[in-house]
Amino acid sequence: MKQVYPTFILNTNDDSEHPFLVYVPDMEIYTEGDSFANAIEMARDAIGLAGISIEDNKEKMPQPSSQSTAMEMASKDTEYVDFSKGILTYVDVDFSEYRRKIDTKTVRRNVALPSWLNYEAEHAGINVSRVLQEALMSVLNVQRNL
Secondary structure, eight states: OEEEEEEEEEEOOSSSSOOEEEEEGGGTEEEEESSHHHHHHHHHHHHHHHHHHHHHTTOOOOOOOOHHHHHHHHHHOOSSOOGGGSEEEEEEEEHHHHHHHHOOOOOOOOOOOOHHHHHHHHHHTOOHHHHHHHHHHHHHTOOOOO
């Protein structure tokens, strides 16, 4: 699932290590970057991580708000920084692609095979786990991220 979230980037114009502050109001995310491009990357990464956590917890993914609603949210939280004075941009995240990229741990699954098929696979030196992965990717029409 791909979404595009309004994101505010504020250049503090100071000499700090990360002068670009980032706010994604729909997910209540704050992060920072060392350049404008890095700030967008950091926002994408933070949105991706938050989205995966939301999916894993079986919660409802926040829908991207409109420009006016995003501006309204940014102007409410001005105690430390007024993000509404920053640049409003939009950051896209493909949550399925992001999960494939970062969620690379292996999961053990028990699979039932007829004994004769297991025998043939073992004697042919076939990695059944690898064949199953390739078959699932083919059926689901997804690719492994490198």
